[in-house]
Amino acid sequence: MSKEATIWLAIFAVGAINYVARLSFIALFARRDMPPLLGRALKHVPAAMLTAIVVPAVVFVGQGVLRLDPGNAKLIAAVAALAVAAWRQSTTLTIVVGMAVLWLAQYALR
């Protein structure tokens, strides 16, 4: 399959899956509440999936090079951003502080 065909099929498949998931309890099974067992399993999905996306983007520099020391500017910036996000629930402030610390740390570590 050509890359372009793969992309378009993925777009429509994932688009449909996302829309069905978004519609699910709002419209498709609107008559019923979420089954308790499913609810318990799904409750942790946002935290787990967001973590699985965020952590590798922060702790790896380059291909598979793990850096958990203060020499990793992204790690310093993420810790600062997390502190800000926990202190003030502001996406704006989190991103501004995160990017500012990233650039400063990059400059300082150079």
Added chain:
Amino acid sequence: MRPHFSRPAFFEGVRDMTPVLIGIVPFGMVCGIAAVSAGASPLAALAMSAIMFSGAAQIVAAQLLAAGAPLLVIVLSCLVVGLRFLVYSAAMAPYLRPLDHRWRGILSFVLTDQAFAGTIQRFRESGDLRANASYFLGGGVLLWVVWQLATLAGILVGQVIPASWQLEFVVPLCFLAILAPLLRDRVTLLVVAVAGVAAIALDDMPMRLSLICAGLIGIAAGAIADTFRGQHE
């Protein structure tokens, strides 16, 4: 129920969502840049933003595409990443249920991490469904429109942005902002710790299968912890 559109509430929703754009604009640009550099045509890159309308799924799809992963792996990874929409849908459902099909169909389409995080509090506090639905629509439509423009900007000017700016770092920052308020619960802290360690330990897996595996391990840890906590109560 057919709540007639409330213009003031719609624009209130637009206004309250505006600060979020500081993260959404670079994030959308990163999605455009990532899709094109993974080999997507500009039109396909735009369609990703218009139809998938999920930054997390788009980034994952672009990374897998760049790695030459087959369609099934791309769709499966995005499916797991998109499971959180079930959670948002269930949380929103009690408030949106009285609305007619058209409203629910449209509001569901613009249900994103940011729209959910930004409006659920209002639904919990105010019973004015007509105003709340229009408020949600305002924020959601703003996000969708700006997401398309940002993607287009990324496709057009992506090449001239210096790599040293590390624009792609806004992606983890956007998700950190959503993650942080969840961390007040001890079981959630455990979920995050387990998923984080698993994501590092499993990073060697091919085709970023570490994403699905680390996520599922974190979810399982949370479910097990809930079971034990339930026994103590």
